[in-house]
Structures are given as C-alpha cells and as structure tokens.
Amino acid sequence: MNFISLQQVGWIAGNTFLEAVRQKFFNSVLLIAVALVASSNFFQQFDFGTSELKFIADFGFGALFFFGSILSITVTTQLFFNEIENRTALTMLAKPVHKVSFLFGKWAGVQLLMLAFVALLCALLAVILYWRETSLMAEQRYEIFSEEGILRYSDIALFGFLQWLKFGLLSAITLFIASFSNTSIYTMIVGFCALVVCQLQYIARDAYAEMDQGLGRLLVQGIGLAFPNFQLFNVGDQLLFLTEETLPAGITVRMALYAGIYVAAFMLLALASFRHREI
Amino acid sequence: MSVAAITIKDLTKDFSVGMTGVKVRAVDSLNLEVRDNEIFGLLGPNGSGKSTTIKIVLGLLGASFGECLIYGKPSHAVEARRSVGFLPEAPYFYRYLSGRELVCYYAKLCGVPRREISDAADSVIELVGMTEAAPRRVGTYSKGMLQRIGLAQAIVHDPQLVILDEPTAGVDPLGSAAIAEIIRELKSRGKIILLSYHLLAQIEGLCDRVAILHRGHLVREGSIDELVTESEAESLIVEGLRPDGKIAVEAAIAEAGGRWVRREKPRLSLDTLFLNEVQRLEKERSARAAEEKGSS
Numbered sequence: 001m002n003f004i005s006l007q008q009v010g011w012i013a014g015n016t017f018l019e020a021v022r023q024k025f026f027n028s029v030l031l032i033a034v035a036l037v038a039s040s041n042f043f044q045q046f047d048f049g050t051s052e053l054k055f056i057a058d059f060g061f062g063a064l065f066f067f068g069s070i071l072s073i074t075v076t077t078q079l080f081f082n083e084i085e086n087r088t089a090l091t092m093l094a095k096p097v098h099k100v101s102f103l104f105g106k107w108a109g110v111q112l113l114m115l116a117f118v119a120l121l122c123a124l125l126a127v128i129l130y131w132r133e134t135s136l137m138a139e140q141r142y143e144i145f146s147e148e149g150i151l152r153y154s155d156i157a158l159f160g161f162l163q164w165l166k167f168g169l170l171s172a173i174t175l176f177i178a179s180f181s182n183t184s185i186y187t188m189i190v191g192f193c194a195l196v197v198c199q200l201q202y203i204a205r206d207a208y209a210e211m212d213q214g215l216g217r218l219l220v221q222g223i224g225l226a227f228p229n230f231q232l233f234n235v236g237d238q239l240l241f242l243t244e245e246t247l248p249a250g251i252t253v254r255m256a257l258y259a260g261i262y263v264a265a266f267m268l269l270a271l272a273s274f275r276h277r278e279i
Numbered sequence: 280m281s282v283a284a285i286t287i288k289d290l291t292k293d294f295s296v297g298m299t300g301v302k303v304r305a306v307d308s309l310n311l312e313v314r315d316n317e318i319f320g321l322l323g324p325n326g327s328g329k330s331t332t333i334k335i336v337l338g339l340l341g342a343s344f345g346e347c348l349i350y351g352k353p354s355h356a357v358e359a360r361r362s363v364g365f366l367p368e369a370p371y372f373y374r375y376l377s378g379r380e381l382v383c384y385y386a387k388l389c390g391v392p393r394r395e396i397s398d399a400a401d402s403v404i405e406l407v408g409m410t411e412a413a414p415r416r417v418g419t420y421s422k423g424m425l426q427r428i429g430l431a432q433a434i435v436h437d438p439q440l441v442i443l444d445e446p447t448a449g450v451d452p453l454g455s456a457a458i459a460e461i462i463r464e465l466k467s468r469g470k471i472i473l474l475s476y477h478l479l480a481q482i483e484g485l486c487d488r489v490a491i492l493h494r495g496h497l498v499r500e501g502s503i504d505e506l507v508t509e510s511e512a513e514s515l516i517v518e519g520l521r522p523d524g525k526i527a528v529e530a531a532i533a534e535a536g537g538r539w540v541r542r543e544k545p546r547l548s549l550d551t552l553f554l555n556e557v558q559r560l561e562k563e564r565s566a567r568a569a570e571e572k573g574s575s
Contacts, residue, residue, distance in 0.1 A: 008388055011384065011387045015376075018375065018376075019373065019375065086371040087370075088372065088373065090339065090367050091367055091370065091372070091385075091429075091432070092388065093337075093339055094337045094338075094339060094360065094363070094442075095389050095436075096357050096358070096361045096388075096389060097357070098357055278334075278339075278340060279334075279339050
C-alpha cells in the first residue's frame, strides 16, 4: 500500500512554505532577529578584543535560538490551524491524500521556512564576525591573531544546522499538540511549556541518576525519555574559535539521529491523534 | 450490472458530545444508491445529516455502523477518492495563489501527470468560465467566482463522481444559473453528480433523483417527477376563458364525475422571474449597443 507519497509531501511543503513567508508574523520576527544580530556589531566600543568576537557570536547564537524557537512554535500552530479553520484541509483531504502526507507536508514546509531563517541569520552573523575580525586583525593590537585569524566559520553553519534540528523537533512536538487541540492559543501555550521542559530536561536526567531504584526513579526516567534534551544542541560555547576543537562528525551524526528519532516518534503520535479528528 | 457510484448501507453516525460523552445521532440507518450518469440531490434542512453523510462518503469521517462504498471500494480508503471530486460548502482557498496556480496545485495533489497539468487546468478553467480571471489572486474573487474556481479544482483530475456541497450557497441567481449550467454540462460528459442543498427550489430543475433527509433519517427518495407529481390530480391551464365558460367547465367536470379542487393563477418561481427579467434587460442592452455601433 502506498502509505505516504513523497511527491505529495513535497507539494504540500512547498505550498506551506509559500504561505508562511507571506505571513506578517514571520517577516516581523525575521526583521527583528536580523536587526538584533546586526546591532551586535555596534558593541565594538566595548573594545573587548577577542572577547568582543565571542560576544557577537553569543549574541547571534542567542538571537537564533530565541527567535527560532518562537517562530517554530507559532508558525507551526498558525499554519496547521489555518488549514483547519479555513477548511482548506477539508478540500485537500477529500482528495487522494493520506493524512500522514498532510502532516509531514506541513512539518516539512515549516522546516523549509526555518532553514531559510537559520541560513539568513547564520550568513549575517558570519559577515559581521568576518568584518569585525578583519578590522581587529588590521589594528594588530592582539598577539593571539595569527595570519589566518581566530574564527572557524564552518562552525557557524554547524551551530545553525544543530539549531535547525532542534526547531524541527519543536515543530513536531507542536504538531502533535495541535493534532488534538481545539484552539491555536492552547497549542502555543502548551508548545512553549514543552520548550521549557525540553530545555530543562537535563534536571530530570540528573535527578534520576541520583535516585534509588523504585517507582519514583522510573517516573522521572520516563519523563526524561519522553521529552528530548534540548541542551544537547546548545554547543555554541564549544564552537567557533580555532583554539577549541570543533564538534566531531560522529557526534553531529548522532545528534541528527537523536533528533530524527524524536521527530518520527512525535509525528507518529500526531498521526495517531489526527486520524480520528473530525475535519 | 455495473457497480453503483455510491452505495450506502445501514449507515449510522453518532457523535459524542461534551465531557459526559452523550451520543448524538447525526445519521440513522441510511440506505442510498447513486447510479451512473445521474444528478442526485441530497436535500434537507440544516442539521439533517447531509454534510455528515458527504464527509463519510469522502472518507473524512468514519461511520459508527454500516458501510459506504465508492465504486465498490470502502470510502475511507484513499484509493476510493481517486475517482471523486469535491467542492465544499462556502469554499475558502489559499488567497495568495492565482486561480490557475490553485487549480494546478490540486491537480498535482490528485496525481495528474506533470506534462498534463497545464492542459487539464486550462480546460477546466475554461469550462467554468474563469479564463479571464484565472491569472488573478484568489483573494480578489467574489463568492460566485470562488464557487466556480472551486468547481474547477474539483474536476481537474477528471473524476467520475463529483460531490458538490451547497454549490450555490451565497451566490446570486445569475451565478447560480451559471453553476447549474456547468453541472448539466458535467452530466452531459458522463459524470455522476451528488449535490447537497437546503434550498429546494434551486435543485428542482437540476436533479434526476433526490433523497430527502430529516434528523438523520431518509424521508423520501425518488425522481423529482415521482415525488412532486400529485398522481390523483391533473391541472388544466386555460387562457381567455369568459366567466360563463368557467361555470360551464365546472359543470362539465361535475357531470363527468370529477371534483373541482381549486382554481389558481399559474405562478413563476421568483428565481425564474428574476432570470427572465435580467436576461430580457441584457438582451435589450446588447441590442441597443449593437444599434449604436451600427449608427456610428
């Protein structure tokens, strides 16, 4: 049985992306994020030297995480409920389209949008860092600058990729919530709560590591497994400077697998719930 | 014998309401069959179960009991929907797409081969009379235009069965007449059309057979003639009869063993009156324009 059509997923994703980039909300968030990252350049009067570069990088990574998380939850919610409330989902699902194609199409469309967002912010951050690094090198005030500079720019793309994986996970969680929720506001609130839980999930992991065997430990362990650990993706501190080792490729692949497994699990849960939903 | 387009057997649908899960029956033991090359009307007031029945036929809802088949395949199977086109009530489409892009998008989703999409879209857009407006964004369309582009997306993959939920809801009589004409054209192309309506006058001249639903039950089913003809009575329409002539007719009817039931003036429906008047004015306007053109 042809359960999922990748071509249909592609068409739906393309249309979802088109709808998303036309939303005022996306454009507003994008503009604010770009303005914020660009403004980090004006902190050069602090004259921190290499710390200044670190500051700009942290500022950019922070903006990427903060605005990306907001975008991921709100855009997924909006795009899903637009289809339900405007009954365009009714027209689509009355055609030979599986509900799984619909859900994955929505998810993939949001991922395309997040890819554009991440790529733009990373490119902007790289330009600002390069400009500042070359100007600091020209001043030749700091001994630590070697001929080839001190920044590894490929790490910006690596950080962007890891954040994009995290946004994909967040989007899958939001779709799961939307699949049984009746209102977009409920979906967004629960989505943001899930984000906080996933950010702080390491606390549960630390807790059950120290707990004795028993029901309590099983419970905390269950919570620790049910929610992905978003801290794994926050590797910005270890990246970027040539003095630090970059993330080994094996770890990046394992993190991609980790994200993939959780995305698949949440999408299956979303499908199980959405299958019985009245459109 | 060929397989019926839609076969509904003992179909029942219950909805759970509220926290207590109280069951509300939307469709109750419905039996229906929609056959080849007919326009079938599903009639009934709001809340009679028409939309629920259509959603079950489209596989968007599961039945609580009974079965629904499309050309012999269970309606919940995605495969069954390959031969079905659907126009929802008061359709809403992606406002940022042009009419043509919208029809092409749905053609792709329905699996129309890539090289045929453009021709298929142009052909149905022409059929629904939207060729001029097709490059415009859907967000700028009137209700009538939305219904027509909705019809185009419903038939772009050349389905054998077309389901239209209140296709003229909110559309003016001229637009309704145009949509009715498209539906007749579809029938002439061998399509089977299932219509859902709550305005009975609009469906009368269009459907071959109708089913009337009320509170989920099938009340009546049959051809329009079977259902609306008073088999025991005959009407006689006369013109220019003098009063003494009327008395003589009454006497003749009584003498022949009949009974004079009522005397009434034949009436036009308001729809027909409106259409006749608009068409007369349009003809006059065209004639005047032609005259002015000729004289200049």
